[in-house]
Amino acid sequence: MAIFTENIGKVTVGEPVTWDSDAALLYALSIGAGRPDAAEGIEYTTENSFGVRQKVFPTFPVVLGGSGGSMDHLGDFKLHQILHGGQSLVLHRQLAPQGSLTPRSYISAVYDQGKNAIIELTTDLVDPEDQLVATTVISMIIRDETGYGPRPEGAGGWTDPATEPDAVITQATSVDQALLYRLNGDRNPLHSDPVMASKVGFPRPVLHGLCTYGMAALALVRNSRLLAERGLGSINARFAAPVFPGQMLETRIWNTSDGALFQVLADGKIVLDRGVATAAVVAEGSVELKDAAVK
Numbered sequence: 001m002a003i004f005t006e007n008i009g010k011v012t013v014g015e016p017v018t019w020d021s022d023a024a025l026l027y028a029l030s031i032g033a034g035r036p037d038a039a040e041g042i043e044y045t046t047e048n049s050f051g052v053r054q055k056v057f058p059t060f061p062v063v064l065g066g067s068g069g070s071m072d073h074l075g076d077f078k079l080h081q082i083l084h085g086g087q088s089l090v091l092h093r094q095l096a097p098q099g100s101l102t103p104r105s106y107i108s109a110v111y112d113q114g115k116n117a118i119i120e121l122t123t124d125l126v127d128p129e130d131q132l133v134a135t136t137v138i139s140m141i142i143r144d145e146t147g148y149g150p151r152p153e154g155a156g157g158w159t160d161p162a163t164e165p166d167a168v169i170t171q172a173t174s175v176d177q178a179l180l181y182r183l184n185g186d187r188n189p190l191h192s193d194p195v196m197a198s199k200v201g202f203p204r205p206v207l208h209g210l211c212t213y214g215m216a217a218l219a220l221v222r223n224s225r226l227l228a229e230r231g232l233g234s235i236n237a238r239f240a241a242p243v244f245p246g247q248m249l250e251t252r253i254w255n256t257s258d259g260a261l262f263q264v265l266a267d268g269k270i271v272l273d274r275g276v277a278t279a280a281v282v283a284e285g286s287v288e289l290k291d292a293a294v295k
């Protein structure tokens with residue numbers, strides 16, 4: 001089996017992905033935006049509250065066509081070999097509660113991670129007016145594949161914080177969290193089927209890495225100084241260990257000059273690592289958002 005490195009840089013244009021108000025509301029609920037009190041995140045979780053305009057939670061683009069459709073051009077490895085290793089998102093524009101975006105994807109890097117390989121898949125999400133709305137980078141771990149060379153230089157903006165966190169936020173995941181989150185479109189049975197989970201070596205189905213990621217983003221926009229003020233411009237993190245539905249998450253946040261560094265722990269173990277978030281440069285409602293370059 002192999003990763004098709006000859007396809008590095010080749011752009012695959014996927015079918016347009018459309019979403020509506022319900023899809024945006026479901027995403028917000030699936031990352032806990034209505035908790036701990038139904039009035040929390042009401043702009044993300046309702047469309048008909050008095051004096052409130054529905055907003056799309058900023059990490060929603062990660063569930064919109066991130067692989068550009070088929071994964072056949074990536075390699076001939078098996079589904080059970082794939083783990084989600086990390087995710088980056090840069091927002092160039094705000095999303096409306098309904099719309100359509102076309103994903104343009106390409107393999108941006110392939111390299112070794114221990115006895116596994118990593119494929120980085122970059123996707124530009126472009127609106128019908130050909131405006132770039134968001135850029136995502138999925139880091140896919142292909143287990144038991146090697147021979148692709150060292151990781152490219154650059155640590156994604158992360159430096160180990162030397163101080164105690166500025167905020168520590170706890171969020172519960174529910175036992176049915178993955179069953180809810182999969183309705184955003186990722187129906188990989190690793191998250192729902194005990195047989196598939198055991199085939200991959202897990203005692204039970206694991207939570208989508210992107211669910212933990214969305215919950216961390218929620219903790220950040222509520223509790224990090226600049227993100228609470230200006231909104232999210234970009235977010236990048238590594239999935240360091242699996243989370244099981246029902247576990248309690250603890251997000252540690254360090255404020256920085258342009259956003260925040262963060263880690264998420266479950267039962268004392270780091271599950272999301274090297275988290276870097278930047279705030280949007282200008283107030284929400286403007287189209288100019290921070291840091292168009294994906295690190």
Ligand SMILES: C/C=C/C(=O)SCCNC(=O)CCNC(=O)[C@H](O)C(C)(C)COP(=O)(O)OP(=O)(O)OC[C@H]1O[C@@H](n2cnc3c(N)ncnc32)[C@H](O)[C@@H]1OP(=O)(O)O
Pocket residue numbers: 082083084085086113114115118139141188190206207208209210238239240241242243
């Ligand atoms: C289709 C699936 C969808 C999903 O959503 S799956 C659920 C979400 N994903 C996960 O739950 C994956 C969680 N992560 C893991 O389980 C582990 O993480 C890995 C199995 C991916 C790797 O673990 P190990 O092989 O034990 O690696 P190490 O000994 O911790 O580190 C060895 C080197 O690998 C780097 N590394 C570790 N994790 C990652 C990662 N996620 N992305 C990129 N690099 C990684 C480290 O830094 C280090 O490198 P250096 O030796 O140079 O220090």
